[in-house]
Amino acid sequence: MTLRSPLFSRIPTSLPKALVLMLMLAISSVSVASADDTDPQTKVLDVSSLGELDDLIEQLADDRVVFIGETHDRYEDHLNQLAIIRGLHERGHPIAIGMESFQQPFQDQLDAYIAGDLSETQLLRETEYFERWRFDYRLYRPILRYAREQGIALIALNLPREITDQVGDGGIASLTAEETALIPTEIDREDTAYLAHLKRIFELHPKGDDASFEHFLEVQLLWDEGMAERAVRWLRDNPESQLIVLAGTGHVEYGRGIPKRVERRLPVSMSVVMSGRQRPFDPAMADYLLYPRPVDLPQIGLMGVMLDTDSEGEGVAVQGFAQQSGAREAGLKAGDRIIAIGDVAIDAYADIRIALMDSQPGQQMPVAVLRDLLVGGAKPLRFEITLQ
The missing domain is CATH 2.30.42.10 (PDZ domain)
Incomplete structure (x- = not known):
C-alpha cells in the first residue's frame, strides 16, 4: 500500500482510481470527531478546515458525472453528498444535481422551487413526495435548500411510479402504447453480473406465490435505464456542466446500474462515490468509499x-x-x-x-x-x- 496523504490510501485493484476515503462526520460540516476517538489506523477528516475534503473534490472536479450512492435513510450519507456538492460548486464550475427521489413528471416543480416560485411545502405537495418516495424529507432538505440558495438545477431522474408499479404486476409487455412511449427504448439485458446480483436479491426477499423474477428484473432495468437516459439527455443539453447524481447504492455500486448505462449512451468521464459501511469491504464497489460515523436525525413528535x-x-x-x-x-x-x-x-x-x-x-x-x-x-x- 502506498500512502498518498493523511486521507487517501491506494488499494491494489483493477480500478485505477479505487481509493478509500475516511469521512468521520459528527454533524454537517461543523463539528467533527477527533483522532483520539477513533482507531489509530483510522484517518479523520477535519471538515472545519476543509483540507482533506479539498483532496477529494480535486479528484472529482474533472469528471463529467459524479455518482454519489446513498442508503436512503442514513443521514450521514446525505451530509456527505452535501459536502461534495458544496465543494464542487464552490470551484465555480456549473453543476446540477440529479435525484432518484423525484420522478420525471415533476421536473417543472423542481425548476419552480429553485427559481423561488414554489415554497418547500408546495414542492412536497405538488411532487407528491410523501406518497411517491416516503423517506423522511429532512434527510434531503439540506441539499435542496442549498441548491435553492445557490441556484443549482435539480433534475428529476426517476420514472413515474405508475409505470414501474404496472411493470411489477404485469411486465413491460403489459404497458399501453402511451406508457411504453415513456420508457427507454434501449434496455440492456446482457450484463450477467447485474442479472446474478438481482437474482440473489430476489431470492432473499419474502414474496408471494405469483412473484415473477422477470417482472422484478424489468422494474430494476427500467429504474436504471430510465435514470441513465434522463441524465444523458441533460448532459447533452448542458455540455459545459457537471452532473452529480444522488441515487441508492444499489443503482451505482460496481458501476452496473446507472453508470454503465450512462456510459453506453454517452462515453464521459465519471466517478462513483459511496459508503462502505454495513457491507463487506471491496474496493471494486466504487472509485471512492466513504466510512462516515452514523448521524441520526432528531426524533420528531408522533401523535400515535x-x-x-x-x-x-x-x-x-x-x-x-x-x-x-x-x-x-x-x-x-x-x-x-x-x-x-x-x-x-x-x-x-x-x-x-x-x-x-x-x-x-x-x-x-x-x-x-x-x-x-x-x-x-x-x-x-x-x-x-x-x-x-
Missing part, C-alpha cells in the same frame, strides 16, 4: 395514530391507535377526521407529514377534528395532544 389515507370526505380519518398514543389519551377516537394540526390545514396524508416535520416529543400540539354524530352531522372538536 394509524391513518386511513384512502378515507373519503374532509380531512384524514383516524383508523386506530399505537400502544402509546398521545392522541388517544387526549380524547381522539377511531373515525375522527383530522382537519388541522397546529396552523396547517389537513386535506391529505402529506399535510400531516408536513405539519409534524419539525415537531418534538413532549411538545403540545393543537389538533382539530370532525367527529361524525349519529344525529346532526359532524361536530368540530379541538384537542391538545402531547406528542410521543
